[in-house]
Amino acid sequence: MGKFPEGFLWGGAVAANQCEGAWNVDGKGVSVADVARFKPDVDKKDYVAQWHTSPADIEAALKTEDEVYYPKRHGIDFYHHYKEDIALFQEMGFKTFRMSIAWTRIFPNGIEEQPNEKGLQFYEDVFKELRKAHIEPLVTLSHYEMPLYFVTHGEGWASREVVDHFVRYAEVCFKRYKDLVKYWLTFNEIDSVFRHPFTTVGIVEENYPSKLKAEEAIYKALHHQLVASALATKLARQINPQFQIGCMVTKTMTYPETCNPKDIYLAQKDNRMNSLYTDVQVRGEYPRWIKKEWSDKGFEIPMAAGDEEILKLHTVDFISFSYYMSMVQSVHADQREKVGGNLATGVKNPYLPTSEWGWQIDPEGLKISLIDLYDRYQKPLWIVENGLGYNDQVNPDGTIDDDYRIEYFQSHFEQIAEAIADGVEVMGYTSWACIDLVSASTSQMSKRYGFIYVDLDDYNQGSGARRKKKSFDWYKQVIATNGEDLSHE
Secondary structure, eight states: OOOOOTTOEEEEEOOHHHHTOOTTSTTOOOBGGGGOOOOTTSOTTOHHHHHOOOHHHHHHHHTOOOSSSSGGGTTTOHHHHHHHHHHHHHHHTOSEEEEEOOHHHHSSSSOOSSOOHHHHHHHHHHHHHHHHTTOEEEEEEESSOOBTHHHHTSOGGGSTHHHHHHHHHHHHHHHHTTTTOOEEEEETTGGGGTTOHHHHHOOOGGGSSSHHHHHHHHHHHHHHHHHHHHHHHHHHHHHOTTOEEEEEEEOOOEEESSSOHHHHHHHHHHHHHHHHHHIIIIISSOOHHHHHHHHHHTOOOOOOTTHHHHHHHOOOSEEEEEOOOOEEEOTTGGGSOEEOOTTOOEEOOTTSOBOTTSOBOOHHHHHHHHHHHHHHHOOOEEEEEOOOOBOOOOOTTSOOOOHHHHHHHHHHHHHHHHHHHTTOOEEEEEEETSBOOOOTTTOOSSSBOOSEEEOOOTTSOSOOOEEEOHHHHHHHHHHHTTTSOOOOO
16 A cells, blocks of 8 residues: 655645534525525435525525524524534644635625625634644635525626626735735535536526526526636735635546446546536636537526637646545436435446445545546545445444444545555545534434534434544544554454
């Protein structure tokens, strides 16, 4: 097995909308996450239905202060428990902690002339606490929590003016935290625009006369996000040349079911689409195939003067990505058993186990993904999300034996080490999530990812107390040995 490089950034990841809570405290505005409803009556493997938000859903959400069926409003109350949580991360030996800033905590509606000082101070306090614990923050500016105002008063990111509002928000953050944060990500999983357009870009598909028109709006919104990301990257380098700016995408490696050239072509199409977003943010231009597709469909993606130059000049320093599963494509897909996971659906792979939520577990796919990305771009890579959601059970004595999670991470770390041995430049690894939080897709607490158990159930019942799982000490051992000792009993 290969060795992890000296200075490898081990740590964990969360998102503000899933952990902070305090959704209406200290001047915070309403985000798209605050109208995401817990749907216990919907199949938890039906990710499309779980994520979907209609105009009626938004209207209903705005009429209630409920936090039971809108669990991202309460999260795990990291807002008031961050010192306790960071102390636990320090005990594990974290070198880095990935988190996000809630845009609506800084600009409640996204349009205000002045930022909310209480929001700015909160993150300053968090970053200082991390620094005190010798933990390097990795900060995402937009992680599925754009201001709802842009949805109710426009077309979300399809409205060009959102670009300016985002860049101003980014500038405020860069200036305020220029001495506290080195590593920044602009958008989380920027490729998720089609998996859940409302959450990612504020597009409500019912507002468009056809699926084709909704698709055009989503591409328009994507372009605006890519431009906003490049402009933010330009600003960041002006404010602090030491900043490191990365993109963040979902890596879903797709395999052909067979060596049938038709299967191979279908898989190639999926993988090419998966690469679109990094192609723009790393190479600085749209590939020819997507422009042709827009033309063939009659799409008009308005590009302001200078947009293409902005994309070309302000590319990222590193590539970060989430990895949970691989997919399979087949010309006979309609005749095959299907699996879901991370809002994607594909043909079941008979060689892989599947989680309770339908996610195919493929450690070797992570190695393949790392090699694929590095060969394509020759940029440093950072795995910023990877983990196992599981309905953990507490033993009578209060312990939690999550050996399945240890085995999951062990198998994935072995594959990362192999990729490193193969010449891939990997900067770090942040597990998703290092502490239990509200699931992004199903809004459940029972889908637990953390090394730290949080005593809350799907209906917001419980003390909120933190408790170490068995995996806590194991991950501590992994970090302490820089990945040399992956053993467990």
